[in-house]
Each structure stands twice: as C-alpha cells, then as structure tokens.
Amino acid sequence: MAITTIAPTILTNNPTEYKTLVQRYYPFARRVHIDISDGTLAQNVTINETAVWWPKGWQVDIHMMTLSPAQHIENLIKLHPSLVIFHAEANDDLLPIFEQLKQNNIKCGVAIVKNVYPGNIKQLLNAADYALIFSGTLGQYGGEADLLLLEKVALIRDIHKTIEIGWDGGANLNNTHIITHAGVDVINVGSAISRSEDPTAAFNALNSATEKESVL
DSSP states (O other), X not given: OOOOEEEEEXXXXXXXXXXXXXXXXXXTOSEEEEEEEBSSSSSSBOOOGGGOOOOTTOEEEEEEEOSOGGGGHHHHHHHOOXXXXXXXXXXXXXXXXXXXXXXXXXXXXXXXOTTXXXXXXXXXXXXXXXXXXXXXXXXXXXXXXXXXXXXXXXXXXXXXXXXXXXXXXXXXXXXXXHHHHTTOSEEEEOHHHHTOSSHHHHHXXXXXXXXXXXXX
C-alpha cells in the first residue's frame, strides 16, 4: 500500500494564532496545508497570502478559497509554495493560471466540493497535479467527513491515473484508515491536531492509523 501523508492544516484570520499554529506544528510537520479565504467563496475571511510564512524545510500546500484566482497569482508566485489549489467553480479560467504556476515551478491543484462531479471537470483534472476531495464546510474547522465522497477517488483516477489525491474535511482518528484505504494520498487534518492537547501525539496516532492493514 502506498504511503499516505498526514498534513496538518492552518485556518485562521489572526496572525498571532497563525504563528502559534506554526510553532505547534514545527516539531513534527513536514507537509502543511494552509487555507486562505477572501470571502468570495467561503463566508469568512482569513489572513491573506501576503501575511503567510512558514519555516524552512516545510512543504506547503495553499488552498485558495476564492472565486477570482487571477487576482492572487502575483502574490502566490512570490510566496512560492509547493502547491496551490483552486476551486473548480472559480470565475476565472484555471487552465492559463495552472500554466503560469507551472512555469514558476509551482504545482497546481483543483478542489472538488460535494456537488462537483469529476467527470464534468476532466480538462482541469488532466492539467492538475493534485485533486482535493472536499468534504467539510469551506472556511471552517470541525466538519464531518462524508465518506460517500470517497467514491470520487476512482472517478478521478479514471481521468488522471497519476494525479495526487487529497482529502479535506472531518478527518480524525476514527476514519483516517478508511480514507487511506480508499486510495487517498494526502489527508489534511484540522481540529483533530490543532485542538489537541498534545498535537505531536495526535499527529503520530493519525500516522499510525494510516498504516492499518484493514479498514476495520
């Protein structure tokens, strides 16, 4: 079975809390998922990409919850994360945005919310490096995982066999092994780590759960 990565998530509108989360994750995290919302797609507004930073050595995925990706591209290129994820329902054409990112050695991803069918965005999926199956509520921690959405894994693989697939929304110690066995490569975890009294122990437990040989 392929190795599944647990990626702690950062979602906040407070620069001080952002720093605190970075400090809490630093001892164990290698790949981190940062959520950024400008209020056009999700109801809340987080800190924006100009206020984001991270320690040397982190692999950072930035999830842009925005209907207008083109407005953020210049800042994102300067920031230079490993991956930027945009939403299929964005108003801008994502294909030239993907090309611009790739020209700057930044991978591109597409987020797929509950009501988006992978077969309807084949062109985007074929152009992307990463597909994010989104199960939660945009811009909020503490959602519930709708495991029926795992059916999208096979649909995505039928379109783009080598694409990396992520999961976001409600992942915890009770369901991480199920999400892993469905074929998800990266599980983004929010409150199960960020709100834990011992984030390192929570992270290690989630990693152990991905190594279970059975979904039971």
